[in-house]
Amino acid sequence: MKFSVLIPFYNHHDQIKKVVAAVLNExxxxxxxxxxxxxxxxxxxSQFEMVRILESPKNLGLASTRNILLKEARSEHVxxxxxxxxxxxxxxxxxxxxxxxxxxxxxxxxxxxKDGLANQFRAHFWVQTLGEETITSAPYFMGLASGGLRxxxxxxxxxxxxxxxxGEDIEFSKRAIKKGNNIQYLPDFKVFHDxxxxxxxxxxxxxxxxxxxxxxxxxxxxxxxxxxxxxxSWIVIATGSSLRRHRSLPLAIVSLTVTxxxxxxxxxxxxxxxxxxxxxx
Numbered sequence: 001m002k003f004s005v006l007i008p009f010y011n012h013h014d015q016i017k018k019v020v021a022a023v024l025n026e027x028x029x030x031x032x033x034x035x036x037x038x039x040x041x042x043x044x045x046s047q048f049e050m051v052r053i054l055e056s057p058k059n060l061g062l063a064s065t066r067n068i069l070l071k072e073a074r075s076e077h078v079x080x081x082x083x084x085x086x087x088x089x090x091x092x093x094x095x096x097x098x099x100x101x102x103x104x105x106x107x108x109x110x111x112x113x114k115d116g117l118a119n120q121f122r123a124h125f126w127v128q129t130l131g132e133e134t135i136t137s138a139p140y141f142m143g144l145a146s147g148g149l150r151x152x153x154x155x156x157x158x159x160x161x162x163x164x165x166x167g168e169d170i171e172f173s174k175r176a177i178k179k180g181n182n183i184q185y186l187p188d189f190k191v192f193h194d195x196x197x198x199x200x201x202x203x204x205x206x207x208x209x210x211x212x213x214x215x216x217x218x219x220x221x222x223x224x225x226x227x228x229x230x231x232x233s234w235i236v237i238a239t240g241s242s243l244r245r246h247r248s249l250p251l252a253i254v255s256l257t258v259t260x261x262x263x264x265x266x267x268x269x270x271x272x273x274x275x276x277x278x279x280x281x
Contacts, residue, residue, distance in 0.1 A: 001029065001077060001096055001101075002028075002029055002030060002031035002075055002077065003029060003030060003031060003075055003077045003078060003079040003092075003147065004031055004032050004033075004034060004073035004074060004075035004077070004078045004079070004150070005023050005030055005032070005033045005034070005078075005079045005081060006034050006036075006066070006069035006070065006073060006078055006079065006080050006081070007019065007020075007033065007034065007035045007036070007069075007080075007081050007082070007083050008036055008038060008062055008065035008066055008069065008080075008082070008083060009035050009036060009037050009038060009040070009043065009065075009083045010037075010038045010039070010040050010059065010062075010065075010083070011040050011041075012083035012084045013041070013043055014194075015083060015084040015086070015194045016035070016043045016045065016083050017043070017045065018086050018194065019081060019083060019084070019085060019086050019087075019194075020033060020035075020045060020048050020051060021048075022086045022087045022088075023081070023087060023092075024048065024050065025087075025089065026087070026090070026091075026092040026093055027050070029092050029093065029096055030050060031074065031075040031077075032050055032052060032073075032074060032075065033048070033050050033051045033052070034051075034052050034053075034054060034069050034072055034073060035051060035052070035053050035054070035083075036053075036054040036055075036056065036065045036068050036069050036072075037053060037054065037055045037056065038056050038059050038060055038061070038062075038064075038065045039056050039057065039058045039059030039060065040059070042055060054068060054069070054072060056068065060161075061161065061164040061165050062143070062164065062165040062166075062168060063159040063160060063161045063162075063163050063164060063165075063168035064159075064161045066080065066143070066158075066159045066168065067158045067159055067161065070150060070153050070154065070158060073150055075150065076149060076150055076151065077147065077148075077149060077150065078147050078148065078149075078150045078153065079092075079145075079146075079147035080143060080144075080145070080146050080147055081144070081145055081191070082143065082144040082145075082191075082193075084193060084194045084195050085109070085144045085145055085191040085192070085193055085194070086191060086192045086194055087145070087190075087191055088110060088190040088191065088192060091107070091188065091189050091190045091191070092189070094186070094188040094189060095107065095186050095188070095189040098134065098186050098188065099184060099186065100136075100184055102149070102182070103136075103148065103181070103182040103183055103184040104141055104146065104147070104148035104152065104173070104176060104181060104182070104183045104184070105141070105146065105147055105148055105183070105184045105185070105186055105189070106130065106138055106140075106141030106142055106145070106146050106183060106184070106185045106186065106189075107142070107144075107145030107146060107186060107189030107190065107191060108127075108128060108129040108130065108142065108145065108185075108187055108189065108190060108191070109127050109128040109129055109142070109144060109145075109190075109191055109192075109193045110129075110190035110191065110192065111123065111190075111192050111193070112127075112192065112193040112194070112195055113194070113195070113196055116197075116198070117199070117250055117251055117254045118197040118198050118199050118201070118202040118254070119196065119197055120246075120248075120251055120254075121202065121238070121251065121254050121255055121258055122193075122195070122197055122202065124238070124241070124242075124246070124251075125234065125237070125238040125241070125255060125259070126202075126206065126258070128142040128144055128193070129142075129187075130185045130187070131187065132187050133187065134184075134185060134186060134187060135184070135185035136182075136184055136185075137182055137183065137184075138183040138184065138185035139173070139177075139183070140169065140170050140173035140174065140183065140216075141169060141173050141183050141185070142169055143168065143169030144191060144193065145189060145190075145191045146169065152176075152181060155179075156172065156175060156176045156179055156181065157175065158172075159171075159172050160172065160175075163212060163215070163216075165208065166208040166209055166211060166212035167208075167209070167211065167212015167213055167215055167216050168212070170212060170213050170216035170217070171212070171215065171216035171219060171220075173216075174216055174217070174219070174220035174222060175220060178220060199254070202258060203258065203261060206258055206261060206262050206265065207261070207265050210262055210265035210266045210269060211265065211269045213227060213266070214227065214266055214269040214270050214273060215269065215273060218270065218273040218274075224266075224270050227266050228263065228266060228267070231259065231262050231263035231266055232263065234259045234262070235256065235259040235260055235263065238255035238256075238258075238259050239252050239255045239256045239259065241255075242254075242255045
């Protein structure tokens with residue numbers, strides 16, 4: 001089994017070579033690597049023979065870039081990676097062994113930088129994962145490391161381009177399940193998320209993720225109350241763990257601020273959805 005590895009790219013010049021090199025460590029499972037440059041300077045990947053670069057003259061957003069890659073892929077199996085997500089050794093091999101071959105599949109973020117309070121919060125509490133256990137019918141997949149059969153992506157109508165840069169994976173997941181598809185979560189399929197944050201970028205990211213999550217749930221009639229329960233629990237978990245486990249009052253303050261903000265963002269975007277402000281055709 002070989003994959004078309006699909007990487008949307010926007011200004012991750014410091015990470016992209018490491019991402020490609022990690023993929024090629026398991027080249028026996030790779031048919032091609034497609035990198036779609038989304039309206040920014042193109043990276044120099046000439047040293048990698050399997051890489052083909054596609055270029056968009058203007059910034060279209062993550063959902064649109066994923067669709068361009070899907071349409072250009074030549075393999076029947078596709079694997080999406082974010083341009084700052086480095087596959088851990090043997091992760092693709094484990095994914096191939098455990099994937100049922102029909103479901104969409106989801107990997108997870110296993111680690112990320114921990115220098116600075118914003119990065120510590122991300123590494124400890126804002127991780128794209130569904131846990132340590134394999135889930136045969138997962139509720140969604142995270143776009144940073146996911147894949148499946150190319151034809152099934154096409155049959156589900158591709159990613160909703162109106163979602164922009166956030167939440168396109170949640171929206172697609174919910175739509176795919178409604179169409180009778182399954183999502184398999186493979187916790188052994190791991191990536192290192194090579195992302196650096198400060199407090200401002202962290203709040204911006206949390207706001208955008210919350211917006212995408214709420215819109216995705218609202219569009220497909222999923223119970224939004226579950227996201228509120230999750231938000232409330234993470235205020236307690238993240239703040240309490242910062243004090244008890246990590247023994248850091250500054251981290252506890254950051255955790256309390258960010259998780260409370262996440263709850264408020266979700267409430268606000270749900271209110272806007274009920275008002276019809278985020279209707280998507």
